[in-house]
Amino acid sequence: MYKRAQYQIITERLKESRHFLQVVLGPRQVGKTTVIKQVVNDLKIPYQIYSADSIPATQTSWISDCWNTARVQMRVENLPEFILIIDEVQKIKNWSEVVKKEWDADTFNDINMKVVLLGSSRVLLEKGLSDSMMGRFEEIRMTHWSYPEMRDAFGISLEQYLYFGGYPGAVFLIEDEERWAQYINGAIIDATINKDILYDSPISKPALLRQTFELGTAYSGEIVSLTKMVGALQDAGNTTTLAGYLNLLGDSGLLTGLQKFAMDKSRQRASAPKFQVYN
Known part of the structure; x- marks a missing residue:
């Protein structure tokens, strides 16, 4: 399967020690979820992927529930590190405050939980990031596929x-x-x-x-x-x-x-x- 340039960036950051949340931004249907699946499958680090696509916007406890489930798995299986991936996180009301609280709790308790947030709405994501998450995240921007990528992956012509x-x-x-x-x-x-x-x-x-x-x-x-x-x-x-x-x-x-x-x-x-x- 074709791997975009962001594959290597995400891989290198998840191999590092836990410092920042990783936020993957980009338009719909450009392969954000696909590339993160490629990364975690190749890293061989235990992970869980959750999507907020069908979750009611007012269910703010959903993020904490996902986080706690991941913590329980780490504790039960005695895992030294874990990757938590939340897709379309911006659809949950006040998501940034919840993410900040859970991230800071892991930092305080020395829990080696590495977190990746995926989102297609740059407007909603950036509002939450600027309001609550300053200094806690790094952005990885994904764009529409370039011609060389489409040519190499699918063999389409320039026309x-x-x-x-x-x-x-x-x-x-x-x-x-x-x-x-x-x-x-x-x-x-x-x-x-x-x-x-x-x-x-x-x-x-x-x-x-x-x-x-x-x-x-x-x-x-x-x-x-x-x-x-x-x-x-x-x-x-x-x-x-x-x-x-x-x-x-x-x-x-x-x-x-x-x-x-x-x-x-x-x-x-x-x-x-x-x-x-x-x-």
Whole structure:
């Protein structure tokens, strides 16, 4: 199985003495869970993987339950070290406070529990990390797959890569374009907007967020002023609202507005953005 560059980074950090939580960030469907499974299978260190995907957001005790289960296993089996992996941790309310409490408890009690957090919502994860976890974590960022990675792993051509992008899970669907499009819409676009952005972000007009994304993708590669976009969208409000939505879409790995390069920051910020879809 193909191993990305992050495989080596994560492996080296988990071999080190326990110093920091490892936080793996990246868009949906780029292989975060796959690479961590490759790492722990090759390390031969006892581990447990838990996912918060189907856990109610208000069940804050779930993280502590996972942590305590891992501690019990360490104690019963007399293990010198253990790896605890929690996927989509940002979906649990106040997750950062719970993680901080449990991590600090292990540090105080000299428990050699190495922890990896995985998350697809950069917005929610970074808020929790900045609020409570300062000085306790290291970030490992994963991006969409590059052309050399897709070529070496799946043998696709440059033309196929430019059209279908760097989503490894969708490679076997590229011969059926309609099926591939359904996968991208459901597993990536809808999941990112509905589960990551709208899940816990104060969006007053969810329909407008979706319209902004769709219009931005239609203008991908073109320079369009936000004022013009306000006129093209229904119930758009003002350019400040659109700029905020673009920031959320950019942080989630879907769509960004590139500002014109200028040494003068005020000119740069005042320029009309060039829309560009990620991947």
